Structures are given as C-alpha cells and as structure tokens.
Amino acid sequence: MKATVITIGDEILIGQIIDTNSAWLGEQLSLLGIKVHQIVSISDTVEAIKLTIAQQMLTSDIIILTGGLGPTKDDITKKALAEHFDSDMVFDDKTYGRIKKYFDSRGIPMLEAHKEQCYMPSKAEILDNDLGTAPGMLFSIEGKMVLSMPGVPYEMKWIFQNSFLPLYKKRLPSEKFIYHRTIKTVGRGETTIAENISDILEQLPTHMSIAYLPSIGSVRLRLSSISDQDTSQEVDTYVSTIKKKLGNIVYGMDSDKLEASVLDLYRKKSMTLATAESCTGGLVAHRLTSVPGSSQVYQGSIVSYSYGLKEKLLIVSHDTLIKEGAVSENTVVEMLNGLLESTSVDVGVAISGIAGPGGGTPDKPVGTIWMAWGRKGNIKTKLLNLSKNRKLNIEYTSVAALNALRLFAIEHC
Amino acid sequence: MKATVITIGDEILIGQIIDTNSAWLGEQLSLLGIKVHQIVSISDTVEAIKLTIAQQMLTSDIIILTGGLGPTKDDITKKALAEHFDSDMVFDDKTYGRIKKYFDSRGIPMLEAHKEQCYMPSKAEILDNDLGTAPGMLFSIEGKMVLSMPGVPYEMKWIFQNSFLPLYKKRLPSEKFIYHRTIKTVGRGETTIAENISDILEQLPTHMSIAYLPSIGSVRLRLSSISDQDTSQEVDTYVSTIKKKLGNIVYGMDSDKLEASVLDLYRKKSMTLATAESCTGGLVAHRLTSVPGSSQVYQGSIVSYSYGLKEKLLIVSHDTLIKEGAVSENTVVEMLNGLLESTSVDVGVAISGIAGPGGGTPDKPVGTIWMAWGRKGNIKTKLLNLSKNRKLNIEYTSVAALNALRLFAIEHC
Numbered sequence: 001m002k003a004t005v006i007t008i009g010d011e012i013l014i015g016q017i018i019d020t021n022s023a024w025l026g027e028q029l030s031l032l033g034i035k036v037h038q039i040v041s042i043s044d045t046v047e048a049i050k051l052t053i054a055q056q057m058l059t060s061d062i063i064i065l066t067g068g069l070g071p072t073k074d075d076i077t078k079k080a081l082a083e084h085f086d087s088d089m090v091f092d093d094k095t096y097g098r099i100k101k102y103f104d105s106r107g108i109p110m111l112e113a114h115k116e117q118c119y120m121p122s123k124a125e126i127l128d129n130d131l132g133t134a135p136g137m138l139f140s141i142e143g144k145m146v147l148s149m150p151g152v153p154y155e156m157k158w159i160f161q162n163s164f165l166p167l168y169k170k171r172l173p174s175e176k177f178i179y180h181r182t183i184k185t186v187g188r189g190e191t192t193i194a195e196n197i198s199d200i201l202e203q204l205p206t207h208m209s210i211a212y213l214p215s216i217g218s219v220r221l222r223l224s225s226i227s228d229q230d231t232s233q234e235v236d237t238y239v240s241t242i243k244k245k246l247g248n249i250v251y252g253m254d255s256d257k258l259e260a261s262v263l264d265l266y267r268k269k270s271m272t273l274a275t276a277e278s279c280t281g282g283l284v285a286h287r288l289t290s291v292p293g294s295s296q297v298y299q300g301s302i303v304s305y306s307y308g309l310k311e312k313l314l315i316v317s318h319d320t321l322i323k324e325g326a327v328s329e330n331t332v333v334e335m336l337n338g339l340l341e342s343t344s345v346d347v348g349v350a351i352s353g354i355a356g357p358g359g360g361t362p363d364k365p366v367g368t369i370w371m372a373w374g375r376k377g378n379i380k381t382k383l384l385n386l387s388k389n390r391k392l393n394i395e396y397t398s399v400a401a402l403n404a405l406r407l408f409a410i411e412h413c
Numbered sequence: 414m415k416a417t418v419i420t421i422g423d424e425i426l427i428g429q430i431i432d433t434n435s436a437w438l439g440e441q442l443s444l445l446g447i448k449v450h451q452i453v454s455i456s457d458t459v460e461a462i463k464l465t466i467a468q469q470m471l472t473s474d475i476i477i478l479t480g481g482l483g484p485t486k487d488d489i490t491k492k493a494l495a496e497h498f499d500s501d502m503v504f505d506d507k508t509y510g511r512i513k514k515y516f517d518s519r520g521i522p523m524l525e526a527h528k529e530q531c532y533m534p535s536k537a538e539i540l541d542n543d544l545g546t547a548p549g550m551l552f553s554i555e556g557k558m559v560l561s562m563p564g565v566p567y568e569m570k571w572i573f574q575n576s577f578l579p580l581y582k583k584r585l586p587s588e589k590f591i592y593h594r595t596i597k598t599v600g601r602g603e604t605t606i607a608e609n610i611s612d613i614l615e616q617l618p619t620h621m622s623i624a625y626l627p628s629i630g631s632v633r634l635r636l637s638s639i640s641d642q643d644t645s646q647e648v649d650t651y652v653s654t655i656k657k658k659l660g661n662i663v664y665g666m667d668s669d670k671l672e673a674s675v676l677d678l679y680r681k682k683s684m685t686l687a688t689a690e691s692c693t694g695g696l697v698a699h700r701l702t703s704v705p706g707s708s709q710v711y712q713g714s715i716v717s718y719s720y721g722l723k724e725k726l727l728i729v730s731h732d733t734l735i736k737e738g739a740v741s742e743n744t745v746v747e748m749l750n751g752l753l754e755s756t757s758v759d760v761g762v763a764i765s766g767i768a769g770p771g772g773g774t775p776d777k778p779v780g781t782i783w784m785a786w787g788r789k790g791n792i793k794t795k796l797l798n799l800s801k802n803r804k805l806n807i808e809y810t811s812v813a814a815l816n817a818l819r820l821f822a823i824e825h826c
Binding site: 010022026043182211213274279285390394 | 423428429430431432433438439440441443448451454455456526527565567593595604607624627628633635687690692694696697703705706712713714715716717718719721725726755757770771802803804805807
C-alpha cells in the first residue's frame with residue numbers, strides 16, 4: 001500500500017508557511033503500515049492540482065491532499081477535484097446544517113461565502129469537520145482513495161482521526177509489516193554515536209536499516225524494518241543492545257520528549273523543580289510547561305532579563321554583577337541560590353549568557369553562556385561556548401539545561 | 414526560470430522531522446524571482462533520488478536537493494548524483510584540508526568516516542561549508558543547475574548564501590518580475606477580513622492575486638504580482654488601501670513579527686514591560702526575548718506555575734486563590750499588581766488559565782483563561798473561552814496577550 005501526500009498552496013512554495021501537515025500525515029500513515037513514497041507541495045491552481053493527482057494516481061493507492069479548501073477566494077481544490085473526477089456540484093444540506101450550527105453557537109452571522117462552501121462534488125463522501133467550516137471529501141475510485149482536507153492543521157487532524165480513519169479501517173486491512181523504533185539521545189554528536197555502535201550495526205540484517213536524525217543538541221536513531229513477517233521482536237532486541245551500549249545519553253524512545261523525561265525523573269522522587277533564566281528568556285519554562293501535568297513537579301521560573309530583576313527577584317549581589325558581569329560563574333551560582341531560596345524547590349537551574357547578535361565583548365564573545373544547577377550544598381556549573389546565532393544559542397542552551405537537570409536526577413538525587 | 418526543491422530522507426516521509434529547509438529555500442528562490450513550482454520529499458534511496466532528478470530535469474531549470482549528505486551510513490545523495498551524471502569520484506584535497514582544520518580547531522580526532530566524505534564527483538563544483546563537514550555540490554549540466562547540500566538547516570543556509578549565491582548571481586540574471594507583499598493582522602478571522610475588503614479585491618488586476626494565510630490568532634494577507642513589468646508600485650498602492658481599511662488589526666508587513674512590533678511601540682515611548690505567566694508557562698517571555706535587542710524594553714517574567722509561587726513572588730492573596738481559584742479575574746488582577754510592584758516596570762500582562770487536558774471543572778472547563786494587562790490605575794481584563802487542546806490554548810493565549818499589550822500601547826500610552 002503506497003501513499004502520496006499533496007500539500008497545496010503558493011504560501012508553502014514561497015516559504016511563507018512551513019508545511020507541518022505532511023509530517024503529521026506521514027507519521028499517521030506509517031503507523032497504519034502505509035508507505036508514504038512522496039510528499040509533494042504544489043501551487044494553488046486548478047491545473048497544478050489536476051496534473052499532480054493524475055500523476056500520483058499512477059503509483060499510489062492513497063492520495064491525501066491538504067489546503068485550498070476554505071471560504072475565501074483561494075478555495076480551488078474542490079473545483080480541481082470535481083473537474084478531475086468529472087463530478088457535478090450539489091448543495092449539501094448536512095454541511096449547511098453543520099456550518100449554520102457552528103456559527104449560531106458562536107453568535108456570528110453566516111455569510112454568503114460560507115453558503116458557497118455547501119456545494120460539494122456529488123461523487124465525494126462528505127467528511128465531518130467539527131472544528132471549522134470546510135468539510136473533508138473522500139473519493140473512492142478504481143480501488144484508490146483520494147482524501148481532501150482543509151489546510152488548517154487542527155481541522156485537518158480532527159477530520160483525519162474522527163471522520164476518515166473509521167471509514168478507512170473498515171475498508172482496507174493492512175498487508176506489510178513496517179516497524180520503526182527511535183532511540184532518543186542527548187549530549188553527543190552523530191559521528192561519535194555511529195563509531196560507538198558500529199560493531200552492532202555491522203550485524204544488522206538486510207531488512208533492517210538505521211538512520212541518524214540530528215537536531216540541536218540531540219540525535220535520534222531510527223531503526224526500521226520492512227518485511228513480510230512481523231520483525232518487531234528482532235528490532236526490539238537490537239534496540240536494547242544499542243541502548244545498553246550508549247548508556248545514559250539515551251533519555252527515551254519514540255515520541256518521548258526530553259522535557260517529559262526530566263519531569264518523570266523528579267516526579268518519581270517526589271521532588272520539585274524551578275528555573276532562573278536570563279538569555280533563554282523563558283524557553284526552558286515553556287518546554288517544561290508544554291508537558292501536560294507538569295505542574296506536579298515544575299513550580300515556575302524567574303525570567304530575569306534585566307540586571308534589576310536579577311537583583312530584585314534573585315538576590316544576586318550588585319557587587320557580583322558589576323565586578324564579574326551578568327554572564328559569569330558567580331552570577332549564575334547566586335541566581336541559583338536566590339531561586340532555591342525564593343521558590344523553596346528542591347532542584348533548579350540558572351542560566352545567563354550572551355545569545356547575540358549584540359552584547360559580545362573580546363573576552364566574552366557572543367555564545368558565552370554560564371549555567372549552574374543542583375540543590376542546596378551540591379551545585380554544579382558549566383561554561384558553554386556556542387555560536388554567533390541567537391536562535392541556535394537559545395535552543396541549544398535550553399537542551400543543555402534540561403539535560404543537566406536530567407543527569408543530576410540520575411546521578412545526585 | 415523554474416525551480417524544484419527536493420528534500421531527501423525517510424525521516425521526513427514518516428513524519429519524524431518537519432521539513433523546514435524547503436520553506437526557507439522557497440523564500441530565497443522567490444526573492445531571486447525564481448518560481449518554485451514543486452517541493453518534493455522523497456525516500457533516501459539511490460533509486461528514488463535518481464528517478465526524481467530525472468523527472469524534475471524535464472521541467473525545472475534549477476533543482477536543489479537537501480539531505481543525505483553526511484558522515485554516517487545513510488549518506489547516499491552523493492552516490493545517486495555521481496551515478497546520474499555518470500561522474501567519477503575523486504579525492505578532494507581542499508575538502509580534506511577544510512574538514513581537518515574544522516576538527517583540529519575543536520580538538521576532535523578525524524575519523525575514517527570523515528575521510529570518506531572527501532571523495533567527491535569529478536563533475537561537480539565543490540561548495541565550501543564553514544559550519545559542518547559535508548560540502549555542497551553544484552552540477553551545471555545542459556544549461557541547468559543541480560545543487561546538493563546537507564540537510565542540517567544552518568549548514569544548508571550557510572552554503573546557499575555564502576557559496577552558491579555568489580556563483581548563481583554571476584551566471585544567471587533574472588528575467589520576470591515577481592513581487593509579493595504580506596500584510597500581517599491579528600485578532601480577526603479570515604472570512605471577516607475577506608468581507609471587509611471585498612470591494613477592494615474586486616478591482617484587483619488579473620496579474621495580481623491575494624492569499625489568506627491563517628495561523629493561530631492571526632491572519633496574513635499576501636498580495637502577489639507576476640508580470641513582465643515592474644509592478645511593485647501598483648502592489649504597494651493596493652497594500653496601502655487595504656491597510657487603511659483594516660485599521661489597527663494590522664501590526665506589520667512581510668517578515669515583521671508581532672512580538673517585535675510590541676517591543677517597538679514601547680521602545681518608542683521609553684517604557685518597560687514585564688509578564689506574569691501561569692498557563693502560558695513562559696511562552697510570552699520566550700517570544701519577546703527571541704527578538705534581538707528585546708532587553709532594552711522587556712525586563713523579564715515571573716512564571717508562577719504553582720499556587721505557592723503566585724503567593725510568594727506575585728503577592729496574590731491566599732484568600733483570593735482559595736475563594737475564587739487561580740483562574741479568576743481577581744487572581745490575574747492581583748498577579749498584575751504584584752508584577753508591577755515587584756519589577757517596577759511601566760506596563761505588564763498577567764495570565765492564568767486551564768490549558769488542559771486536565772484541571773477543568775463544570776464551571777471552569779479546559780480552555781478558560783483570564784488575562785489582565787495595563788499599568789497602575791489603568792487595568793483591563795478579559796476572559797477567553799478556548800478549546801480542549803493544550804498546545805492550541807497556550808499558543809493562542811500568547812498571541813492574545815501580545816496583542817493586548819500592542820493595543821494598550823496604541824490606545825492608552
């Protein structure tokens with residue numbers, strides 16, 4: 001079973017938005033054992049859509065389109081599909097009722113443009129959309145499925161999971177065994193990891209492969225197997241062997257997140273956390289609080305971006321700031337002590353650095369970042385020498401801070 | 414001049430990473446007046462790469478590939494290109510020297526896998542990469558250019574801007590006039606905006622088009638023109654007319670960011686800002702501090718995720734928290750007053766809500782968010798009733814908070 005994901009919109013081609021829909025759909029289709037062999041982004045013209053559907057119908061069993069369905073003038077996917085499949089347009093009462101109810105509940109009057117949306121291709125099954133006005137459409141032609149959904153990510157996801165999946169599962173059972181596991185590591189580079197496990201990888205059978213997926217401060221290792229048989233146990237055995245070899249640079253598997261693994265470690269020990277951030281400006285806090293249920297462990301952050309707030313809220317001495325600067329070992333140690341004092345948490349991390357592009361000096365260039373972490377009586381510090389790139393520095397430092405908290409929980413709590 | 418961007422890697426197709434390279438390249442090519450007519454993501458196999466290059470060579474003048482160049486075993490793009498263009502592999506001394514220097518400066522020994530990287534197709538021009546080990550490659554064949562770069566975004570960007578662009582500009586002058594302007598709005602939906610400016614849009618000449626690009630809490634309007642003549646002035650006139658009609662929902666143009674526009678407004682008034690965040694968990698702080706130079710205006714945030722920190726750091730009364738709850742109008746007003754008191758900034762915003770998925774009650778369901786903002790003696794409050802989706806609630810609230818600060822600066826400062 002092969003699939004193509006087509007995302008529609010000039011805004012993708014000219015780089016004004018990043019296409020996140022295709023990654024999400026790629027993952028969902030993988031989980032169904034369907035191989036996505038291409039993702040294609042095309043222009044929002046009827047011609048481009050028709051041509052691409054015709055091409056992809058030659059090789060794919062399932063084609064999923066997102067984008068170009070909506071009440072405004074750039075709504076053209078529906079027109080292209082109706083033309084390609086030679087389908088009449090009919091007024092769909094159910095869609096009308098659903099959209100009307102959606103607007104009534106929000107006290108918004110229904111506009112002429114919204115009524116236009118209720119004309120649908122007669123050859124399509126109309127798929128409910130509870131989060132927006134444009135419904136999905138499913139064409140089942142010549143044993144193939146063509147699914148069209150609006151481009152707004154949360155609407156697309158809702159339609160896929162609630163309207164499409166139940167239909168799909170009824171109609172098409174899977175056939176091939178595709179199995180992926182991803183080992184998540186932090187704190188070492190791709191090449192070092194590859195050398196470390198090269199003896200294990202030499203023994204990999206031919207139906208299995210490995211890929212290295214580096215991102216800022218971390219590397220994911222994906223083991224994949226495609227086979228006529230269920231090879232999940234075999235893959236899991238390799239995963240265990242690799243994890244053992246890599247040791248505590250491994251923080252989790254598959255969709256595990258670094259921030260969640262940090263919170264889990266402290267939750268198990270019934271300990272609380274807080275952060276004091278300067279150059280990372282709340283990113284560590286944002287990452288920790290993006291995890292549902294984080295409030296059990298994580299108490300909060302003092303983002304002391306200015307000298308004044310470092311003194312007022314974190315009790316950093318004026319003397320230290322003047323003599324050694326806001327980016328210094330003593331400042332982060334005082335920030336951490338102030339944080340532990342004012343929040344009464346068990347463990348914390350304090351960060352101060354020069355993210356750039358401005359603010360660098362000859363002896364403290366952009367990319368100079370100090371971190372302190374730990375608990376009362378056991379404080380660690382580290383100096384990071386990073387890049388000239390502000391965004392990269394902020395992101396890398398947030399990963400380093402989370403990893404410091406993670407290793408502290410394992411080694412010192 | 415037509416271009417195709419090809420991103421390579423099973424990790425893209427199965428959704429383990431989001432392809433951000435193609436958006437960035439799409440924008441760069443647009444700025445050069447080159448029309449990207451397709452973005453294609455394919456599997457990291459020699460066959461898929463060769464087939465896709467052959468297909469795209471039929472219609473595109475410029476083909477840009479990213480991914481699959483690197484020291485680990487999934488490095489296959491170079492092999493596919495050498496095979497497709499029937500090119501020998503030769504040891505490239507310059508690449509060897511560059512990689513050796515890169516490692517020496519970091520005190521890391523050069524591994525066998527890194528030496529393998531120095532064999533390059535003899536038909537390619539080798540493009541320097543100052544930020545990593547894998548260089549870029551440029552094939553100039555039959556009047557077309559095929560550029561291959563590693564998939565790590567910052568390396569790819571560096572090679573494109575520093576090694577490729579100077580070569581490109583020397584060889585191929587542009588011919589068509591492509592002009593885009595984007596009006597950025599916040600606080601109104603796509604359909605409402607479309608109705609508001611429908612009379613203006615009816616007069617658009619045929620070489621101009623408009624697209625609505627909605628994202629959480631905001632909508633961008635992109636006006637595009639493709640013509641044999643320079644129509645930039647004509648587009649700019651339409652932009653002015655639309656901006657005037659839309660009023661103060663417009664916060665900027667093109668690559669302007671909402672957070673930067675907030676900081677600019679307060680910078681011009683020499684006023685300072687701080688934030689008190691609960692459910693947004695530092696995201697407002699992170700967004701504001703992601704802007705270079707934000708420290709002139711933005712002093713910091715108190716992320717009081719727990720009841721305890723709301724009382725300790727923001728002086729919210731225990732009574733209010735117990736009687737009315739952490740998510741209540743009085744709590745956010747007290748948070749704001751505490752923030753203004755403890756940080757001495759001019760203007761602030763305080764946020765407390767139930768982001769979900771847990772924590773909802775019958776009278777305060779998930780998605781209930783209170784905000785207070787303003788200065789001493791002039792405090793505004795607002796209740797948001799949002800969705801069940803944690804990520805969406807956090808993102809939307811951060812936009813609403815930034816917009817509240819923006820409008821407060823315009824109307825009350």
